[in-house]
Amino acid sequence: MSECGKLYVVATPIGNLGDISYRAVETLKRVDLIAAEDTRHIKALLQHYGINRKVVSLHQHNEERAAADLLEKLRAGLSIALVSDAGTPLVSDPGMPLVQATRDAGIEVSPLPGACALIAALSAAGLPTSRFSFEGFAPRTSSERKSFFKAKADSPDTWIFYESCHRVLASLQDMKEVLPPERRLVIARELTKLHETIVKTTLSEAAALVESDRNMQKGEFVILVEGAPKSDQPVELTSEQERVLGSLLKECPIKTAVALAVEITGARKKTLYQAALRLRHGEGHDE
Template identity: 70%
Template sequence: MSNHPGKLYVVATPIGNLADISFRAVETLKQVGLIAAEDTRHVKLLLNHYGISNKIMSFHQHNEEKVAAYLLEKLRSGLSIALVSDAGTPLLSDPGLPLVQKIKDAGLDVVPIPGACALIAALSAAGLPVTQFSFEGFLPRTSSARKAFFTERLGAATTWVFYESSHRILAALQDMATVLPPDRQVVIARELTKLHETIVKTPLANALELVTQDENMRKGEFVVIVDGATKVRKEDDALSPEQLNILLVLMRKCSTKTAVELAVEITGARKKLLYQAALDLEKAGRE
């Protein structure tokens, strides 16, 4: 048993093209004492490609709570461990959070080994604003829940992104089209880094038509990126309670004309709106 605890290395692996792995990731996978993998069969293909013969154990969403405790004890005994998912960066819509939480809470080291990530790859080639964005993971499975999801994000001003699978992409776009305007820009990125990689930027209505008509556009793993809602600058068509209160106070001290003119200067509201409100207040006072 080592006097020093081991480290957990969170290792990003390729999302399709096996060449998209860093030298550091390969060396880390060779040197750790154990590799915790979401799908051992899938990861073995990558390890065999790079001549890595390290011990692998299964670590997925159905056993991660139990296995996390075991891995923590291994780390405490001095064993270093690499955590990998089927593809891309672990924890991004993949297992691993309970393990990382336990290790951080125990005061042990978690070391990121950065690399491929479908989310970032898609954003970099999308042609939509990426200074601010929100990642929503996978969509809900039912139509009603998806529509509620889209309704909540209808007015979001920043770009937002979600993952979707081949057997739900069409239904997801159909639900989106019932909530979002047809001209909202979306990017559909599928099979990133693979032979049939496709990245399409188009209005929502065109995206739905494309996926409906082209069977190939319903195959693979998807990243969907949605442009933020456009902020349309328009004059307010109603006064705020605060503006109305200021107008009312002024009307108690001044003529209607003077009260309206002063309210325009104080609140910045349109004169027409304030004048109509003043007439309504006068009428209400007479009734």
């Protein structure tokens, strides 16, 4: 029986063709076979670097069958490079069945690190990086997205998700209905490409920003959201939120004023209630 081959998991550029390592280029030149998410897409990269290797398709609709075929080739001694359309394979891309099957078979899997959209965006976002979570692509429907955002609302860590140009505006609008308006987020689009844009804003302004600029509704998006403040660190109301609350307190009991202020401003009920008590106490009222 011939010695088994080796599977290389190779990161490729997410836009700029220069963002590939020397080692990755040399590996792609010498492997026996390249398994790619889209054979047409990867051929542009191979042509750019003068790489002439056989390419086979491995995508989300065929990866179970393709993984079995590729495993047999690895067992026969062939070396294979796994690539996705852009960035690091398996990060919201196909390839997991092949990597799992290869490892289970005791065949070596070697990673070749490189570009990754979520890490590139995180490095330039200016949001905390000590702890973060990657959530893949946001759900497709509005109700599922709102449930997803609610589940992340109290997470203290920065969280990141990918979004398509067709849903980015709707996703930001859904998020605005669920999360506090003062929550900071970063919208990163077309990273490393000609029209790269990285915008830091707040949830109260994000949807309007994207809606007002058609270019901000094109391309590939990474959305990074600031984690919730720790429970022992109170969230301050904006001057406008406090003004609305003060006006309501002049006409309504505290509970009613707070409930209305939540609907009008989107601020947290607990924060508004604490502010209402402070305002009422300052006015010398008992209730």
